Amino acid sequence: MDDATASAEKRMRLRYAGACRVCDATLPAKTEAVYDRESRTVRCLTHERDAPEPDTEVDIGEAGSSARREFDRRKAGREKRIRAKHPKLGGLILALSDDPQSTTAWATGAVGEERLGGRLNSLQSETCLVLHDRRVPGSRANIDHLAVTPTGVYVIDAKRYSGRPQLRVEGGLLRPRVERLIVGRRECTKLVDGVLKQVGMVSTTIGDQTPVHGVLCFVDADWPLIGGAFTTRDVQVLWPKRLQSTLTSPGTLDAQSIERVHRELARVLPSA
Incomplete structure (x- = not known):
């Protein structure tokens, strides 16, 4: 010293x-x-000086794991309730009835996250590092995927919805401009709000020097052959292949900076 x-x-x-x-x-x-x-x-008095950070391997997480666990939990809970209420006919009732949509939605979401996670894993390199299914401390929310690339950090929300994603703009000259995200006939504008909230949290975590981008990636949507991707309130709405080209674009962050940010995000946002 x-x-x-x-x-x-x-x-x-x-x-x-x-x-x-x-x-x-x-x-x-x-x-x-x-x-x-x-x-x-x-x-502590036992430490003469700060110990160097161990060069441990980063746990990138498992895509869709928390959604899969929630589906299993809900499915098991329903089976337990039905068997308790109908000791003799519980098995038959379960065989002839389906899980409610509120339960199957978790399995559907898990599949979408798993499929997108596989694509992201195939991009892994020193200039594209990913994290999956990260827990947000102090919140029940999870971040599906994070990618750290030369162009910044991407906060990626995977959705497995059917129908065509569209941007509808209302208002304009005489009324306030309002942007709405529609997928098929489903109103999905709240999904954009969720991504923006996650972007803000990640930005606070890593500081202002690294750009943070929000992405909604629809895995099984009805995308047109030409065009289709769009941006609403700074959140990019696209499909997996288009996301792949976005993440491999050249930028200003070098490999050392990418690794540093990746480790910091993995530390602050543990696997769910």
């Missing part, structure tokens, strides 16, 4: 509880520890 480091640190009894910046161990109030004035952090 050099003189400058020593002068910035002070051995003392903590007035408040904290955590060691090296090993993350809890340090209760009145514990003797080393306080760093510059970083305003503490460390």
Whole structure:
């Protein structure tokens, strides 16, 4: 430890509880520890200096895993309720009836995430690093996929809807402009709101220097042969093959920066 480091640190009894910046161990109030004035952090007395970050492999996660678990949970819960209510006929009732749409939607979503996840995995390189099914701390929400590329971070929401995605614009000169996302006959504008919320959270996590892009990727939609992709409120709406070309576009981030951002996102947003 050099003189400058020593002068910035002070051995003392903590007035408040904290955590060691090296090993993350809890340090209760009145514990003797080393306080760093510059970083305003503490460390255990057992650590002479900050330990280097271990060069561990990043857990990229498994696409669709949380949606698949939720489907299994709901399906098992329904079976348990029916068998409890109808001890003799429960098996027959289950054989002759289908799970409700609120349950099967989770299986449908899981398939869409799994298929898109496979495509994203095939793009993995030093200039395209991906993460799947990330948990947002303090929230019940998950982010389906993240991709870190030379052009920035892509927050990707996978959807397996039928019908053609369209952008409908209402208002204009005399009324406020309102953009609506329609897929087939389904009103899907709230999906854009969800992606924008995730983009904001990721932007806060990695700072303002790295661009963060929002994407809605419809896996089984009725896309036209020519054109079809569009952007609404800065969220790109497209299909898997078009997303692939977007993620492989050249940009300004180098491989080292991509790896750094990728590791930070994997740390802050653990696998679901």
